[in-house]
Amino acid sequence: MLLATSQEAPKRPRVALPIASGEPKRWHLLVENAPLSLGSREAVLALLDDPCPAVRKALLAHFTAQGEPARVFLESLASGGSRLLAGHARSYLDELKFTDPVSEFRDFIRSLNYELETGSLLLARTVMPDLDVGLSCQRLDDLAARCRELIAEPISVREKCRILNRVLFHEHGFRGNVEHYTDPLNSFLPLVLERHKGIPISLCLVYLLVAQRLGLDLEPIALPGHFLVGCYHEDAPLFIDPFEQGAFRTTADVFELIKTGAGAPKMSDLAPTPVREVLCRCCRNLVNHYTAAGDSERASLFAGFVEEFEAAYERHSQP
Numbered sequence: 001m002l003l004a005t006s007q008e009a010p011k012r013p014r015v016a017l018p019i020a021s022g023e024p025k026r027w028h029l030l031v032e033n034a035p036l037s038l039g040s041r042e043a044v045l046a047l048l049d050d051p052c053p054a055v056r057k058a059l060l061a062h063f064t065a066q067g068e069p070a071r072v073f074l075e076s077l078a079s080g081g082s083r084l085l086a087g088h089a090r091s092y093l094d095e096l097k098f099t100d101p102v103s104e105f106r107d108f109i110r111s112l113n114y115e116l117e118t119g120s121l122l123l124a125r126t127v128m129p130d131l132d133v134g135l136s137c138q139r140l141d142d143l144a145a146r147c148r149e150l151i152a153e154p155i156s157v158r159e160k161c162r163i164l165n166r167v168l169f170h171e172h173g174f175r176g177n178v179e180h181y182t183d184p185l186n187s188f189l190p191l192v193l194e195r196h197k198g199i200p201i202s203l204c205l206v207y208l209l210v211a212q213r214l215g216l217d218l219e220p221i222a223l224p225g226h227f228l229v230g231c232y233h234e235d236a237p238l239f240i241d242p243f244e245q246g247a248f249r250t251t252a253d254v255f256e257l258i259k260t261g262a263g264a265p266k267m268s269d270l271a272p273t274p275v276r277e278v279l280c281r282c283c284r285n286l287v288n289h290y291t292a293a294g295d296s297e298r299a300s301l302f303a304g305f306v307e308e309f310e311a312a313y314e315r316h317s318q319p
Contacts, residue, residue, distance in 0.1 A: 041073065048077075048088045063096055067129055071100075101125035102301070109308045112316055114275040116220075117209050120189040123282060123305075127298065128190065136190040140206075143167060144213035151214070157233040158248075160216055164207065165246030172196055174203060176243040184289040184298070187282055200227035201282060203242035219272035222281060223254065224263045230272060237270060280309040 044062075047055055063070040074096075077089035105122045108114075117137075125131050150163045168174045177186050177197040185191045189205050192198035198206070204220055204227050211218045211229075219230040221239065228249065231238040239249040249257070255265040273281075283305040290299035 044073075045085070048085060048092075060092070060095065063092060068100075071096075101129045105305065106308055109305065110312055112276075112312060114279065116205065116275050116278065117212075119275065119279045120205055120209075120282075123279060124188040124190050126301065126305075128188070131190055133190075136193055139193045140209050140213065143172065143206075143210045146171070147210065147214055157216060157231055158238060160214065161211075161218075161231065161238070161240060161246070161248075164210060164214070164216075165240075168207065168210070168242070169245040174198075174206065174242070175245070176200070176203065182289045182292045184286055184293060184295075187286050187289065199285070200241075200243040201278070201285065204229050205278075207240065207242045207246075220275075220278045221270065222273040222277060223258060223269055225261045226257060227281075228254065230270070239270075276309060276313060280306055283309070 044059065047059060050056070063074065066073075071093070074089045074093050077085050078093060080086055080089075101122070105126050108119060108122050117140075121131070121133050121136060124136075125133075146167050147160075147163050150166070151160060174192075174196045177183065177199065180186070181199060185195070186197065186199045187202050189202060189209075192202045192206055201222075207229050208218055208220060216231075217233070218240075219232065221228040221230040226241075226243075229240040229242060231240065237251060239251075239254050241247045241249055251270060254270065258265040258269060283302045286302040287299050287306065290296075290302065
């Protein structure tokens with residue numbers, strides 16, 4: 001007589017996964033690269049303590065692809081009531097080195113320790129958390145290395161700027177994105193380095209950071225409605241307009257530019273702009289550009305950064 005069987009437990013979805021040579025072949029549950037829905041959460045929980053290296057590798061790839069949702073999920077397990085799951089979750093968090101780019105940038109703002117390259121890359125990571133920072137730095141290094149190939153000392157700072165213009169604007173084709181000026185992507189240094197186009201302030205960032213690598217002491221100049229690079233090494237200041245292919249401008253030219261924008265030029269307009277204000281202005285631009293693009297969530301994010309900059313400055317300036 002056949003015995004009645006109890007209802008079979010639902011089987012987990014399985015994907016064939018060969019184990020490394022030398023181990024017996026078996027099947028392991030793997031999670032597809034999809035958002036952490038309730039079903040996939042249960043699947044991940046079932047695999048979290050699996051000792052198989054191939055399973056761990058697949059889970060690491062899954063968590064990396066999910067980014068922020070995976071970080072939140074693992075942190076909730078790490079602080080949860082299951083000691084076993086907490087230990088495994090912390091192990092994955094340690095290996096993945098998940099960070100919160102928005103919090104990192106806020107901490108940078110509050111630190112009052114502002115550095116242009118670091119701040120520009122941290123700002124970009126708030127919307128591109130998987131940004132390859134090393135690649136952006138390497139691109140700047142490569143541009144500077146090409147300039148060094150063309151510099152034959154001794155030459156003046158003005159002549160070095162001419163070489164910088166040649167490399168950036170003629171050899172590599174950096175230019176102002178006049179066709180899509182309000183595209184938020186124009187404001188992020190890594191994307192400007194990748195796409196070779198941007199707006200005045202982001203092209204000035206590229207110019208300044210390459211110049212730093214060449215030992216050129218140039219300055220950011222924030223005009224009403226425009227942005228330039230300033231050079232104060234000669235008898236009269238020299239201003240460079242990266243949005244116009246590195247065109248050289250005199251003080252009179254800059255004043256005319258301000259008048260064209262219906263402004264009243266002042267000598268203070270020609271003063272170098274602090275790094276804090278450069279980065280804050282990048283955030284203001286992104287508020288406007290994301291608003292124009294209908295992305296209110298990111299517009300609000302960058303408006304919050306502007307408020308953080310202003311609050312940090314106010315605290316610092318108080319006696």
